[in-house]
Amino acid sequence: MNEQEQISQLSALFDNELPPAQSGMVIRRALKDPALRASWGHYALIGACIRGEPVHAGRLPDVAERVRARLAAEAEHEAASAPALAGYDTAERSRFARYGRGVLGGAIAAGVAIVSLVVVRNMSPLAAVPAVQLAQAGVPAAVTSQPQAQSAVSLVTPVQVAALDGAPPSYTTPVDNSPAAQRFGLPLANYVVAHSEVVASASLSTVMNANYDPTLGAVEMTKDEIGARR
Amino acid sequence: MGAVTLLLFASVVQAGTVDAREWITRMNAALATRSYDGVFIHAMSGKRQTLRLIHRMENGRMAERLIFANGSGWEVVRNGSEWVAYFPDLKIARVETRNRSWGAMVTLNGLSEDSNRNYEISTAGTERLLGRTAQLVRVDPRDGFRYGYRFWLDQQTAMPLKTQRITRNGEVLEEISFLTLEMRTSIPDELLKPDVDPDTLKWLRPNIHVDKPSLKTGVAPRKELMPPGFRVAFNNPEAEAKGPRTRFIVSDGVNWVSVFIEPADKAQPPPGARPDGVVLMGLSATYVVRQEGYKVTAVGEVPPLTVKSIADAFQPE
Amino acid sequence: MLLSVDTGDLGLVQRVQKGDKTAFDLLVLKYQHKVVKLVTRYLRDPSDAEDVAQEAFIKAYRALPQFRGDSAFYTWLYRIAINTAKNAIVSRDRSPIDFDLDMQNIEESNSMQMRLADPETPESLLQTEEIRVTVNEAIDALPEDLRTAIVLRELEGLSYEDIAQAMDCPVGTVRSRIFRAREAIDRRLSEVFEGGLGRAEESG
Secondary structure (H helix, E strand, O other), X not given: OOHHHHHHHHHHHHOOOOOHHHHHHHHHHHHHOHHHHHHHHHHHHHHHHHHOOOOOOOOOOOHHHHHHHHHHHHHHHXXXXXXXXXXXXXXXXXXXXXXXXXXXXXXXXXXXXXXXXXEOOOOOHHHHHHHHHHHHHXXXXXXXXXXXXXOOOOOOOHHHHHHHOOOOOOOOOOOOXXXXXXXXXXXXXXXXXXXXXXXXXXXXXXXXXXXXXXXXOEEEOOHHHHHHOO | OHHHHHHHHHHHHOHHHHHHHXXXXXXXXXXXXXXXXXXXXXXXXXXXXXXXXXXXEEOOEEEEEEEEOOOOOOEEEEEOOEEEEEEOOOOEEEEEEOOOOOOOOOOOXXXXXXXXXXXXXXXXXXXXXXXXXXXXXXXXXXXXXXXXXXEEEEOOOOOEEXXXXXXXXXXXXXXEEEEEEEEEOOOOHHHHOOOOOHHHOEEEEEOOOOOXXXXXXXXXXXXXXXXXXXXXXXXXXXXXXXXXXXXXXXXXXXXXXXXXXXXXXXXXXXXXXXXXXXXXXXOXXXXXXXXXXXXXXXXXXXXXXXXXXXXXXXXXX | OOOOOOHHHHHHHHHHHOOOOHHHHHHHHHHHHHHHHHHHOOOOOHHHXXXXXXXXXXXXXXXXXXXXXXXXHHHHHHHHHHHHHHHHHHHHHHOOOOOOOOHHHOOXXXXXXXXXXXXXXXXXXXXXXHHHHXXXXXXXXXXXXXXXXXXXXXXXXXXXXXXXHHHOOOHHHHHHHHHHHHHHHHHHHHHHHHHOOOOHHHHO
């Protein structure tokens, strides 16, 4: 089956117009091939636009991504802790646990592993404010035009950001797709904890974060430590 | 001399500011001395939570209990500097430490005369809240490097009936608004104990391992590179007696940023990994920058660009 | 013969039931917009819609082993979504909190992403608008027979057979027209996504 025919079948499958005999193979391919999966998602988006339903920008979390992450997280959680999950054997559960990591990309895995962390992919409107303010307020150039050359990655300076004028500026770099993100995620969380130990302004907002994970970066206390606090 | 005169002049001219500052001072004092029991709604990022806050100040010792009213059984109990979060559904308790002088409610203890340069501090009339008269006090940021606050202070007690953390553009990032608030003369110990049996829980503590530095040269903030108004407020209480300082608290009096200096990672990030960038967690922004031989991490509940600018301002001495 | 209500969905459902949970993702992808729209009608605060939609999908996932296919998958999902939305209102009335913060509720989206996704932030408005404009422009640029076919399918919800009658052509042609329409729009969308939202003007 050539690629064209495959996609054509995917489209018919999407409309529930593909004979069951042909469905199996297309579904299997769609589950394996990220390009087909992306097309599938776009078909839904196209329909939503035509019907005037709410649409989501591809990079923002959509419901599918959240459901995926949560199911993967639950499976991970269950695989790690539940004694037995009715109806599913261990291999099955761990296979599902891997589902977030494997088929659906590292972004989810990182999201689950780090849970509370997110990297700004695009500069947020909030972040854009200071640059604009700088430009308007004539803040000493020193603040904004410091040399970036020593930095491990080259970042857009705020001045450049201001100059981009509407284009999506990005001085932040996406990291959460890489295994490295997981490696860096935990220490970063530790800094937040260390920060909130001294500074009060973090206290409520940290726990209130819907993705707050009390186990993040934590170790079990020893008997002595537990005893000492009583 | 000229600058001092100007400042005095500024504070005299802005009569409203003086008034607003008095209100903030009264609020700080109320939060630092009073005991109370209230239910509030916390709203952040489109999420709302109802919580009960029991706060006791007795003989200079603060105890506080924060109870999530969503059926999860979650609680946070403060006892002086100890902070314990209970998650009975997860069978976990997590112990951390906190600055003993600050509870769950925001106080603005760091305001100074200089703050007027970065914030417009004003009163903005009264409103009725919880059947009481509330004075609205605004701490509006003058630029995008900082977040501001709005407080609705009970005219009688100066307790914040409603608190908003806002951006320069007036967008509300976080809101705490009381549904009930009762000032108490005393609060029994029982009210400050968690409902969950501590023996049924697994006890966790954060495993903080911010590397001990072995820096050849000190790293210090270059004043001219810092965002306007931000300066080193204090060093880590446990700052090293000798050797380069590695922990700084940078503040403009209202917003607070922690800065950590560490030796650069021995292991280079794998190819393709780009660890530098602003990471957001709740309202905290964290930025890491690696320079030659060291790395700087800045964390704070401030706009992303602020942590970046502050981290970048730290240079070899 | 309109018995083949949702053979495609059923195929996916069966795969999930047999243990291939990844197939559920395709169902969520396919119906998320519809479900968000549906629950929005029941909620006072539209910003809750994504949470409720997510909840509905999770419930559907859990209930899927019991789904016997005696109705179309979407009809079944529709009922779950409405119930979830109604429950959300009730629990909201009882207590203003509706988001349990337990481990079961781990969401990929972090608060900042939520902030970005907040319909009121100019950036997300821009991106949403950009997608909409891209799709609409791509539809406008389609040859008329392709445009008619995709609109009859997506807006009117007609089956291929009904469209074939309306357009007076064989069912195979309908299938091909709809596919070609989607392919053309998809190509445009992919360009925008790959070029980065917000950069459409540069790349296009």
